[in-house]
Amino acid sequence: MTRPKVLIVDDEEMMRTALEQWLSLSGFDPHVAASADLALQMVDDVRPDVILSDVRMPGLDGMAFLRAVRERRLPAEVILITGHGDVAMAVEAMRAGAFDFLQKPYVPDQLVETLRRAAEQVALRREVASLRRQLDGGDNELAGRLVGASPAMEALRRAVRELADIPADAIIYGETGTGKEVVARCLHDFSPRAKAAFVAVNCAAIPAELIESELFGHEAGAFTGASSRRVGKFEHANGGTLLLDEIESMPLLAQAKVLRVIQERMVERVGSNTAIPLDVRIIAASKVDLAQESAAGRFRADLYYRLNLATLHLVPVRDRADDCVLLFQHFLSQASERFKRTAPALHPADLDALRSHSWPGNVREVKAAAERFALGLDAPGRSLENVLHTGSAPAASSGSLADQVADFERRLIEKELARHQGSIAAVVDSLKVPRRTLSEKMTRLGVRR
Template sequence: MVRTALEQWLRLSGFAVAAASGPREGLALVDDIRPEAVLTDIRMPGGTGLDVLRAVRARSATTEVIMITGHGDVPMAVEAMREGAFDFIQKPYVPDELVKVLRRAAEQSRLKREIADLKRRLDGGETELATRLVGSSRGMEDLRRAVMELAAVDADVIVFGETGTGKEVVARCLHDFSPRAKGPFVAVNCAAIPEDLIESELFGHEQGAFTGARGTRIGKFEFANGGTLLLDEIESMPMMAQAKVLRVIQERQVERIGSNRQIPLDVRIVAASKADLAAESEAGRFRADLFYRLNMATLTLPPLRERGEDVVLLFHYFLAAAAKRFGKPAPTLHPADINALMTHGWPGNVRELKGAADRFALGLDSTGRSLETILTPRARTLPASASLAERVAAYERHVIETELARHDHSIAAVVDALQVPRRTLNEKMARLGVRR
């Protein structure tokens, strides 16, 4: 009677349910349907919940097991947790709470399957786009589809995204999955080249073209001939250089400094920017004609905070790679670690996530392997006796610092993001000791 009522309740809650009267029948169902989660009592005729857990673990590494236990069986449930049970529910349980636990278990099971599938593809040496642009969120699925469509089309592309979202990875995929894959892929960081050297770097020069030009130098445009040229952080390119780049892109030929000879170019341009180039051109900080010439297609990369459970999937991916690189076993993630991953703001996006995975794999944190302390080091400075005012101040400081990092320390952008007056933000920063 209780099992029938529970089955009906779970069906009404949106679950597909298969019920069994005992361990043997239940394990046969596990073999048959490979469920995302198994809900079992601790004490049953024909075996215990611990027996079921061990048998399920032997059959399926991705199926989560949840125990229903009476008050006297809590020690056995704790032992089951040590052996890998997802959670346990005490009788009498609240149906809504049970549904929440089951949904979390199903999500965890799906994540394990995605990680196992990703590892299988990587171990098999596959070059599928899904092993390069990792993630199962809607944003990443749309991005992979757009990359594959654009890779086949010989068009210039703007890749827009926050710092650390993987713009160069996307540019590389556009090249590697295109007919130009056998040609060179050349990446230039426009922000890293001094203004007086950028033209020589991009267009090349002849011997004697200027003081110090002791020999002929091939520029990046020419070096990328037959392949793809990535102009990273193009918003940082000086206006004078933008005008000359526009001409090279329009005419598809380049003239080295100190030469009158035009060199034909067969090159695809991918321009990457963390700034909205349309807004930059309207503000007069970027040439509008260059923007229009480059903007044959635009790929927008979603920030990590908008990618849901991709955060955990990517962390597992980077953690496994780091453990292999360092020659260490990959540490186990606990529920508190998962919570820390999902609630962190990730202002540095995938780059920050990879760094956190490296630190977690190395176990460099002085308090032990804890993602919570790795991601929020300021929390450790607060004593347990900290007052409410001190805790609120620490939280406000963390939020403001996160938004400053996410918006490249633009006060105007942080004011918009936090929806506070500029004066209020300045006062809080001064009071909390937050520096721009």
């Protein structure tokens, strides 16, 4: 890291020199100005990260200087040095946008510590601004849906734009939560098929004996239990896009039938002899390599080759650390808006925590962590480190979904009760639930006021 630039403003020469030497020894790049007016002339050249200014000076005093700095929208943080016991002045300084103030006589270590915090704050703001700029550059709409500034994400957005225009079938590979479904939707929404339906089928979620009827539909009476006619997913997606999600878990028999439909571009409902012409783009999503699966005999090679016209590989979050910060920021501001809270500030330590976490749940996990952080569910410390730990704990112990949801609800209600000093009416209002629902939940979850 480069040395943070500090502009020292003080009318006393002895003071300026002493501070200059001390800050230089402490890892900063100090510059000095003998008055606030001179400092204002210097700021555009020096571009300080932090300005350290005395309050009592002839000419423009520290407070007026602070206001001038803020009016010019300089990115620097300002720290004021006030006289001993000048509390009113200190309060006014904070209100006017000072980062902090120090009362004379101050301890030099304390000064260095405060300067360091201010410099980190500025660096953090700069980093976020630069990530935002990268995000705003290029194709805005797609970048808003596929957030990320890493080379991998840029390449992905380029590939999505290119592939959206051509009707080739495609396979999307990626670990859980890397965005396979979002990418499939983007391929549809940015294609000439956007007006027709996007239909997603989770092949792992359909029992083997129902998969044909689910995909191809059936006529009334086609088999026991088929009381009325049913339109299948292929037909639903006609003119549009069909996502075969988790295709690796499709039974081999169904694979053969799907292959036939894809090759002939015709579908027959189960129990019917009429072939319906299809114009559907097929996108398959898989967590595992289908080439390997077909080599191992677990996936039909012919279906694999038929689908393998275009492939997209989604990169896990742990391999794109900068995206992780950007994604977290993105979900944090979204969640704060939704929960009507001000987004908690991120500190440099939080960024480190984000970058070093392994994110086994990928973007989905980043989103959940940002939401917990926005809600402040992990109070009192609320350091992001804690949030990340709470986040991975339930996944590791893998309680059932219902247990985890109940746990989440309990903590949320407790938190809200605490925030409103036990007022049920206030919690009803803030969580927007009927009073009855709230009291039922409290009883069931064992929450007391």
